[in-house]
Amino acid sequence: MNDQPLDGPDVPRGCPVAHGGAGDLTRLYGAEAALDPHGIYARLRKEYGAVAPILLEGDIPAWLVLGYRENRRVLDNPRQFSRDARIWRDWKEGRVEDSSPLIPMLGWRPDCVSQDGEPHRRLRGAVTDNLLTVAGRGIRRHVTHFANKQIDAFANGGKADLVSDYAEYLPMLVLTRLFGLPAGEGHNLAVSCAQVIKGGEDAVAHNDRIMRILGELADRKRAEPGADFTTGLIGHHAGLDEDEILSHLRLVLITAHITTSNLLARVLQLILTDTSRLAGLVSGQLNVSAVVEEVMWNTPPLAVLPGRFAATDLELGGHHIKEGDLLVLGLTAGNLDPDIRPDAGVSVQGNQSHLAFSGGAHECPGQNIGQAIIETAVDVLLHRLPGLRLAVTPDELTSTASTWEARLDSLPVEFAAQVAGA
Template sequence: MTTTDGPFETTLDGSLTPPPGCPAHGLGPDGIRRLYGPEAEADPSGLYEKLRAEHGAVAPVLLPGDLPAWMVLGHSANLTAMRNPSRFSRDSRRWSAFRNNEVAMDSPLMPILAWQPICLFADGAEHRRLRGAVTDGLDRFDRRGIRRHVTRFADQLVDGFTGAGTADLVAQFAEHLPMLVMTQLIGMPEEYGPQLVAAVRDLMKGTETAFASNEYVAQMLRQLVERKKAEPGNDLASWLIQHEAGLTDDELMEHLRLVLLAANETTVNLIADTLRMVLTDGRFRANLSGGHMTLPDALDQVLWDSPPLSLIPGRWAAIDTELGGKQIKAGDMVILGLAAGNVDPEVRPDLGTPLYGNRSHLAFSGGPHECPGQDVGRAIAETGIDVLLTRLPDLRLAGREDELNWSGQFLARHLTELPVRFTPGRPKVPAARVAAEPVPGATRVAEPEVPVQPANLPRQRRSWWCVLTALVRRG
């Protein structure tokens, strides 16, 4: 037996169940719009505005497999969902679709949303225990120390292409810098950086060798945990091991991987989008070079206009409740619309007005699950871009802005390349000598090779963030 609740049929247990679907295009059953497929890929921002015009602050949508959910489009409504875990839980086991076995085992949503014992899927005391260990560790970093790491690696990356006079700032800069810095912050030896960058780029692109690359990253982190138990240092791995939360070895490894990969993906996007804005918006570049705005101001503007993640699927109604004028049933999924909330006319009636220094955007989420590494990410992006623009002051786009391409429109838009030209220069330090110089005090250990083809490893459930980043990268 069902009752009608807006565009959905609502069963007695409160789950949202659409009628049998139709082919995967913009409209699903009963005219409900899909968050995936050609329409979403062609113009995600346009799709969000259609949903806002039709439904207001909260809209019914369909996910892959035509599974129903509610997308939050309003800025205030997003904050309500973020800040009220008693109403909107992070525990995916509450999802009606899971309880009713409506999600196929091979669904692309399974690795993203299937519950795991990490802080992202925890509420209450367990969330405080796990999240507290991560935030306490991240808060111990010396920001000047982070900037020294960023400056050193940014200089090395620029040295690698400065003599050519051309570069792709996505493939040769943005996709390398965050991971090189993060490997140092979590306590990896210096020589692991390039291999880990290659492995993470591979698994995030969802290639045929992504599973083997994921296993490589996991193996490196397991070795790191064992080494830091015997030889602790001033790094995140050691601080997590020593934390009073008493993390298990699996919790240590999984949260280190979470920090490593989540920081990498979001910071890559932040660097790439900020550089794009600098290179394509004349007013932006003029304000920056003329001292009318600072790089932190620039990052704030980009976080409003192009948040690193457009959507966060992952709140579930704990009780029957109301949000944005819609009746949400217990067990319904609620999707945080970060990009849509950032352009809500209630908070931005004039999208052309600069928002320098305004940090009330939704890019880092909010409430108990607000991004704990946002300061680290901002420091990497800000310092790296500053080094790049200082080293290459006449940097300019090679080609037209309308020739730039993006991939992955379900959870985020990822700039695929950013070709530039500049006056060729000379490296600050010979690249060969930089590569040969170890970090003082670094311990050299045996490092396994990244497999060229997937290894014959026992089949394991892929971690949610690995598949999430693969989905993000796929066009």
């Protein structure tokens, strides 16, 4: 039903703002959302079409964009769908507290993701310039170093969980090197990044911990510059102030780690649940990038992208969107939209038009770095662990979703144990 009637000038039917309660809108958080996000997407698509009214944590209303074409329209039209959260009506009118777990993901910050137009171009230029610089300084060498260190910790045992023992922390260890951070900070930062994405009552505290660590890092790099991303931001000709520097360190750290760790786990899952892919990679007949591409379509690392704010009254997917409404982008739902993929089982090899990297002016600038981390991490793992195989049946693997992602819980494997010192 695409022409959803409204209960007032500003909100969809069932919205808590309209009725003083949660009404009958679907919550994109909580127990059901954690266990069956795909079921929720399918039900919403059937009831509302390509765009559906939903509730986020705290029963804050939003529109979930489910259609591929509708996602593209939002991503490609920043004048209609702004990234500036200061126009978010529920925040402006006091319904979203600063302590809300939504704020670390949706609140305005002095970073390029929160800006449009010329301010966005200025700040994004500083980020992309420095990502290109660090990418040219042997990133695969850093990945190989930390991947081997991670594998050394479990290689003698003949078994491991490739989520908790490998994918969950490896990208952050690489990022500590690129940022100029001590590797010892990697574990704490990885845990805090995961909690910010997960949400809940601890999200703000973990965000504060990240900002404290990054603030101390920026102070050190002003006193002792190095060949790293942090020093590059501080000295960039765009002239970022202190808040802008810290906000961009936070932005890159969280997004790069969370998306890459999640994507690495899903790539390993696909390889280990399909023996033909595993054999193809080991023999050199299959390229890791082809597996990554398939995962990008079917299980993108961010299932839902926060967020856009309607800059004016408009229509999207047959619904009346009001100025100041929040929209969140269903990347997984859009990639699996039956209007563009009537048979989701058909190969998408060679087709890079997925939504996993977002799109438009805010498309992910670090995708090549993420690809390098994943390809190298997979190559090192397959080289180091002969006989690598899944230790459970594929249907025993489970995932837990938050509003923004669906993360693989574990990936137990077995392999030929390494002899110490061999």
